[in-house]
Amino acid sequence: MVRRSDSLWKTLDWVTICIYLLLIIAGWFSVCGASYDYGDRDFLDFSTRAGKQFIWIICSFGLGFVLLMLEDRMYDMFSYILYIGLMLLLIVTIFIAPDVKGSRSWLVLGPVSLQPAEFAKFATALALAKYMNTYLFSIKKFKSFLVVLGIVLLPMLLIIMQKETGSALVYFAFFLMFYREGMPGVVLFSGLCAVFYFVFAIRFDQVFIADTPTPIGESVVLFMILFFTAMMPRIYCKKWDITRNIAIVCLSVLAVSYIVSEYLFHFNLVWVEWGLCFLVVCYLFYLSLRERQKSYLLIGIFTIGSVCFTYSSDYVFDNVLESHQRIRIKVLLGMEDDPTGAGYNVNQSKIAIGSGGLTGKGFLNGTQTKLKYVPEQDTDFIFCTIGEEQGFLGSSIVLLLFLALILRLISISERQPSAFGRVYGYSVMSIFLFHLFINVGMVLGLTPVIGIPLPFFSYGGSSLWGFTILLFIFLRIDAGRKNRLT
Numbered sequence: 001m002v003r004r005s006d007s008l009w010k011t012l013d014w015v016t017i018c019i020y021l022l023l024i025i026a027g028w029f030s031v032c033g034a035s036y037d038y039g040d041r042d043f044l045d046f047s048t049r050a051g052k053q054f055i056w057i058i059c060s061f062g063l064g065f066v067l068l069m070l071e072d073r074m075y076d077m078f079s080y081i082l083y084i085g086l087m088l089l090l091i092v093t094i095f096i097a098p099d100v101k102g103s104r105s106w107l108v109l110g111p112v113s114l115q116p117a118e119f120a121k122f123a124t125a126l127a128l129a130k131y132m133n134t135y136l137f138s139i140k141k142f143k144s145f146l147v148v149l150g151i152v153l154l155p156m157l158l159i160i161m162q163k164e165t166g167s168a169l170v171y172f173a174f175f176l177m178f179y180r181e182g183m184p185g186v187v188l189f190s191g192l193c194a195v196f197y198f199v200f201a202i203r204f205d206q207v208f209i210a211d212t213p214t215p216i217g218e219s220v221v222l223f224m225i226l227f228f229t230a231m232m233p234r235i236y237c238k239k240w241d242i243t244r245n246i247a248i249v250c251l252s253v254l255a256v257s258y259i260v261s262e263y264l265f266h267f268n269l270v271w272v273e274w275g276l277c278f279l280v281v282c283y284l285f286y287l288s289l290r291e292r293q294k295s296y297l298l299i300g301i302f303t304i305g306s307v308c309f310t311y312s313s314d315y316v317f318d319n320v321l322e323s324h325q326r327i328r329i330k331v332l333l334g335m336e337d338d339p340t341g342a343g344y345n346v347n348q349s350k351i352a353i354g355s356g357g358l359t360g361k362g363f364l365n366g367t368q369t370k371l372k373y374v375p376e377q378d379t380d381f382i383f384c385t386i387g388e389e390q391g392f393l394g395s396s397i398v399l400l401l402f403l404a405l406i407l408r409l410i411s412i413s414e415r416q417p418s419a420f421g422r423v424y425g426y427s428v429m430s431i432f433l434f435h436l437f438i439n440v441g442m443v444l445g446l447t448p449v450i451g452i453p454l455p456f457f458s459y460g461g462s463s464l465w466g467f468t469i470l471l472f473i474f475l476r477i478d479a480g481r482k483n484r485l486t
Contacts, residue, residue: 008068011479013412019405020456020471024057026398027382027457029363034378034385035459036364049378049459056461060468067472072480075126075473076133076420083127083151086120090158097162105162117167118466120155122473125427127151128174132181133420139182148178166450173434177426181419186236186302193228193306197221198313202329205314212261214269218310222273225306226250229280232299242287250276277307329448345381346445348374353387353395353443360391378459380451383443402436402455412478421477428470 028050035049043050089107093116097104106113128151131137139145152174159168172191179188204217230250234243257272281300288296317326352368355361366388368374374381387395406429413425432455439454441447453463 008479011482012068013408013475013478016405016408016412016471016475019401019408020468023398023401023405023456024060026386026401027454028053028057030382030385030389030457031378031459033364033366033389034382052461053459053464056464059461060464063465064468064472067469068476068479070476072477075424075477076130079123079126079130082123086116086123087154087158089116090120090155090162094158094161103163105159105164105167112461115167115460115462117155117159117162117164118462119469120159121170121431121466122470124151124155124171124174125424125431125470126473128177128427129420129424132423133418137419139178140184145183166452169438169450170431170434170452173430174427176430176433177423180426181423186298190302190305193224194309196224197306197310198317200224201310201313202317209269212266212269214261218270219273221310222270222277222307223254225303225310226273226276226280228306229277229284229299229303232302233284233296236299237293237295246280246283250280277303345374345376345449346442349377349381349384349443350445352377352384356388356391356395358392360387360389360394363389365389376451379453380439380449380458381443382454382457382459383440386457398457399440402432406433406436409474412474415481416478417481421474421481424477425474428474431470432467 031053032043032050044054045051046055093107094104097106098108100106105117106115128148131147131151132139137144139148152171156168156171159171175183175188175191179185200221201217204220205215207216208214209216209219226246230243230246232243233239233246253272253276254269257269261267261269281303284296284300284303288294288300317329348368352366352374355368356366361367366385368384368388374384377385383395383398386398390397409425409429409432413422413429416422416425435452435455438447438450438452439458442449453460455467456464
């Protein structure tokens with residue numbers, strides 16, 4: 001037993017643990033600064049936010065130690081059981097959780113409130129790692145991809161039913177891991193296209209080209225669809241002549257149609273683009289039958305799917321998203337100016353960060369955060385506290401620490417001897433990267449405000465424990481990698 005313990009401490013990745021400790025300590029001081037009231041110097045008072053966060057930190061250290069003491073094979077053995085258990089807990093939460101700010105995602109256990117959605121991340125990552133480590137698994141197989149997609153979409157659906165859309169969106173981070181494991185790039189590309197389609201269709205829906213009845217948003221999206229469709233035969237089929245033919249026909253027809261619409265009689269150019277999409281799809285299906293290549297058929301399906309997504313985005317925006325989410329997106333896209341409503345948080349966080357200057361105002365000396373101008377400043381918007389108190393230099397150091405953690409997780413993932421460790425490692429990395437990008441982005445006004453925490457910084461035990469479990473399970477799997485080689 002002594003030898004096993006000695007071996008464990010020698011094989012642990014202490015660089016990652018040191019980064020974790022630095023982030024935890026910096027996060028606690030940030031919570032102290034964000035929740036501080038003038039005249040209150042007792043940060044260890046357990047009735048304050050700083051004191052409660054200190055308790056969660058101590059508990060997370062103990063939790064990390066327990067996770068390291070367990071056999072690394074146990075995480076493989078109990079992956080599916082943990083996943084099923086967390087899914088059942090998510091279902092139960094929908095029905096018994098109290099309504100908190102419009103969502104039913106918190107379980108109240110006496111004096112403690114926990115959010116199961118934070119713990120479902122590691123269970124989902126373990127289930128994916130277990131399945132993707134099976135014999136003859138290939139993500140390029142349609143059946144295999146459907147299974148891993150189902151593993152990810154199930155918790156997303158359950159969390160959406162809890163009205164926690166922000167937490168559900170985090171599960172899109174797993175697609176980065178899928179891409180590393182061989183998912184065709186066209187899937188990731190399609191996801192990016194969907195974002196562009198949605199933004200343009202919503203942002204410019206009521207803006208028209210010159211004096212014509214052609215909406216810019218709809219027209220630009222359809223033009224992008226035609227452009228991407230034209231380029232795909234060159235990329236995936238190595239057929240430049242087909243790309244050339246589609247491009248020449250589409251550009252010629254659109255140019256003539258625009259001139260006629262502008263100078264002869266006005267009509268909606270979208271009708272012409274619809275017709276071009278239909279003709280291009282028919283042409284691709286014809287090529288698929290003539291040359292017996294499935295690639296042309298898939299490109300045609302991409303075109304049809306893109307058009308369907310474009311016209312469903314309006315329905316989703318108007319009927320699926322909550323009113324406050326619609327307003328936040330409109331403010332982000334510049335469709336509305338709401339400095340006292342939905343845009344208030346972002347405007348105040350920008351002011352706080354900008355007032356910090358190069359070196360910051362110093363610990364506990366921030367005025368925007370001390371006077372509580374920034375709502376949720378110790379949870380979702382805690383990065384503005386860092387910017388105001390520590391300035392550009394302090395914020396840069398925090399971001400560099402996160403960058404070091406991300407790069408270290410990639411390095412550790414690549415040295416894993418099995419797909420189980422590699423898949424889980426990239427899942428952890430993807431989740432951290434998604435949280436970091438979205439949280440900092442929404443504080444700076446670059447991404448929508450969807451309410452997800454900054455790892456190890458935002459106040460709250462559920463998120464801190466969730467991130468600690470994610471990380472330390474991976475550290476334990478990595479520590480046992482040499483045993484799996486023998």
